[in-house]
Amino acid sequence: MESCTNRERVMEKLVMGRDWAAQLQILLRKPTGLDGPGTADELAVKILRSFTETLSALNSGDVDQIDSGESRQTQATTARRGCRKRSRKTSDSRVNVSASMEDGYGWRKYGQKGILNSKFPRSYYRCTHKHDQCCKATKQVQTIQEDPPMYQTTYFGHHTCKHHKLVASQAISDSHPLQGSHNNLLSFESKSPISSPKLEKPYKEEAQESVVWPDLMPLDVTSGVCSSKLTSFCGLDMDFLVESVDLESCFCFDEMEFL
DNA sequence: TACATTTGACCAAA
DNA sequence: TTTGGTCAAATGTA
Known part of the structure; x- marks a missing residue:
């Protein structure tokens, strides 16, 4: 019951964020038009606050549901072939069309x-x-x-394998522009932070994709780790990106659908 | 030889 | 009962 109320709040905040983002987009296209609902700066603050509150709501509410689903799956696992207690994987999933x-x-x-x-x-597929x-x-x-x-x-679950995180973190620290003086940017443009030869090709291919988030992202704002739906960002899982870049300081979307 | 893929069987959830 | 997720033996490939 509480999670239902929480979900409504989350949806409300997300919708507000979308509307403000749309207004901001209009303002940015018409730099002189400041007689709308607010300045670009004010709208950016609103958007950031909206997303921050959404993240907090998610962090305080739906996490329990996600955890219970995973524990159910683990507890009922048996040793026999094919006998894995499966829960329908509706939570903690990210859908990516590419x-x-x-x-x-x-x-x-x-x-x-x-x-x-x-x-x-x-x-x-499972991780190597x-x-x-x-x-x-x-x-x-x-x-x-x-054709x-x-x-x-x-995608289900998140990569905990160290090898890839190392490569990706290196790529980010080598070339990610947001780690410098632009930490508080809200950008709706595609970024190309990956310069590592190993990751360059997958990123370029992913650049054309669209992203659909059918359910809400489980996350932990306080720890700075976001089990995010932003999977398509640079073609990499966001876990390690958010570990390096403050969640509330940098939103970077390519294309997104809220509903 | 080691690793990846294919494929049919098994079984839980709906 | 049907559907879908996973296992593991068989097979393929470098």
Whole structure:
């Protein structure tokens, strides 16, 4: 019951943020038009506050639901083949529609299934480092369009494998412009912070993608770690990005849909 | 030889 | 009962 109220608050804040962002966009296109609902600066503050309050609401409310879902899955796991208690993975997922399946991570395919009412089978991937580093990240990839091929990738869990984080963090510290004097930017433009040769190609391919967030992001504002839906940012998981860049200081969206 | 992919079986959730 | 997620043996590839 409380989570329902909390969800309503979250939705309200997100909608407000979207509206203010739209107003800000209009203002930025007409720099002299300051007789609207507020200056660009004021709108930026409102937007930041809206997102901050949303993050706080999520942090205080829905986390329990997410945790209970994961623990259910863990507790009921048995040793028999194929006998894994599965919860329907509706929480902690990020959906990414892209022309490419590349995202800079190492994945290993562990299954493929034909899906009802879908022309194309769904492929199941887990992180390459599942066993050596207990990385629990998985993803499902489904072709949604034949020509040109478009893929809907749904990510579950988050990468805990150290190797990739190291590479990505290095790439960020090498070239991320937001770590300098522009820490309080709210940007709706695509950024290209990755200069590492290893990550350059996946990022370029991901640059054309669109992002859909069907549910709300679980996060921990106080610790600065965001289990974010911003997966498409640079084609990298946001966990380590937010560890390096203050969550409330830098929002950087390419394309987004709130509802 | 080591690692990745394919594929059918198994089983829980709906 | 149906559907979808995962396992693991078989197979492929570098």
